[in-house]
Amino acid sequence: MLRAGFTLVGAIVAFVVFVASQGERPELERRVPPDHTAKVVVALAAVAVVAAAMSGSRLLPFALVLPVGLAAVALQLRGEPSVPAVVTQLCALFLAGRLGKYVTTGFYFGGTDTFAHVAAVDTLLRTRYTTAIGHGYDLYPVFHFFIGAVRHATGLPAYDALVLTGTVLITFVVPIAYLLGWSVFDSQRMGLLAALSVTVLEFFSYHALYFYPQALASILILGALYLNSRLRYAADERTFRRLSVFVVALLATMVVTHHLTYILFAVVAAAAVPVALVRPYLFDGSTGEGRRWFRYRWLFPGVLGGVFMLVYWSYSPSLITVGIVQLTAGVLFDVVTVPSSNLYTYGTTLPADSVDRAVAWLLTPTGIYASGLGALLLLAGYELLDNLRAYKRGFTLALTGLGLSALLLPLPIPIPQIERLQFVVTLLAIFPLAVGFKRTLAVDRRYTAVAVVLVATLGGATAFTVLTSDDLSETYIEEPREQVSMSDTQFRAVGMTASFLQRHGSGPTATDRVTNRAFETSQFNATRPLRARPTGLRTGATYLVARDRWTTHLVAVGRGIRSGDLNTFSVSNSRFTVADATHDKVYTADDVRVYRSSDGFRRFYGENGTAR
16 A cells, blocks of 8 residues: 555646647648667667677666667657658567577566466467367467467477467567557547557557467457457448458457456446547537447447357356356355465565655556556546547547556456456556547647656566566566566476476476466476465475475465465575475485475475465
């Protein structure tokens, strides 16, 4: 709660920009030569990637290049921009940031699903059977077919094929956002501002590398939104029918790509219904005008998509979807409760929140991002109130996105799996952010520097938030976080350990969540749970697999919310060393340790742990 100060900072910034943009809008003129600027920005982006690869760190190269590049884009958008030049620069900056992370993280797995998808792609290519894909994705195989095709065509390892494909596809969201913004607002300038919004939304940056089926499904949703917007304004029946064919083909593909994404998007879309109904009254229209948008002719993509999904679910029900419905119903009717999450410390002291730390947090990239994003959303609200009639077209999506975008700001309490919903909300957030950017860049010439600095600072901070740079501990002041990447050496060591246990293990194995997900890539699984308790770790397994990295990260046990165990622990280097020296260690590979005990393990790392 102490860190809610970002709301005050954002409000102050928004007020300053709002006042600076009052009065007549500046005349548009081309102040910056687009061709030369585009070449310079693309060259700087390429140099930053090379510098990151050579130095092994992307912090300095991109902390310098991204703000400069986005400042150049902002200056062009202040005038009469060249669409190809601006879109090229935005794509180059976005792609460079993602490649910079790719070349400096080894094996980046984010929330651990990457392990499962890499294993699934390898298994699919080896067996050539869809049913071999685990975790229920045999019913939704489009993602793995696509990544498998890239791997087969390029010869890249499954991990590299997955990450590079995600990076390229999410980069394509920039031009898609331009086309969507242009179609929705009937303005090329708003299209460019929507494309700019993609580069300052952290979930797009994060999921370019942490690429999984929901990310692919989200790209398809954006494509469907664009086609649907074109349908509404089709000039003739021939165009309408041609677009309808594309929509039907896209819907059929979406159904077998992912499931939860569309359920979440249906919730988001439902929030737009009351806005669409109220819209005619705000623009002096009739009730009939509002109802016109609910004709089947305009809604058939959503209706047809829903029918496709229901038919497919009846044919091959998703266990994950059933589990989500059961859990939600159980919570609503007080039959079950979401398990609590406890953090246990074994010989470590974690920093406590204080006013000083809250102020310091505001100066981190995450704090700057939250303040800047909040300021832009407030500016979007000001602009919609101040110039309502200018947004008659696009009003529904802009206002709906504005209301839902509050979920993208730091929340006072942690909510398990909220990032799934936040990613879907991000798809609509580009619309209010485009409105906010329009107001920002419309400031009087005397305050041009204020607008440019805001855009450059927000864009630069986006690349280094605690989400997008979760592998860089130097960019945040939080308590240690869970490990999100392994070096190639560490990843090979986990594979070697899995091979050892497969060949020589004479009993069940237990380990943490990250290591067990990594085992999946070697067709091995630790079948016994490892539990964190105030008195230490405990398990009934014969083998316990530990890693040196436990001393520098928070370590999650259990298998997530469905396992009923969301606990994490932190262990000091001294206790790790003592345990390593006093237990029967049967195997070592780089930072991996395998301990054996026929009676299981109790009070591992001592009795002095404290629950929090």
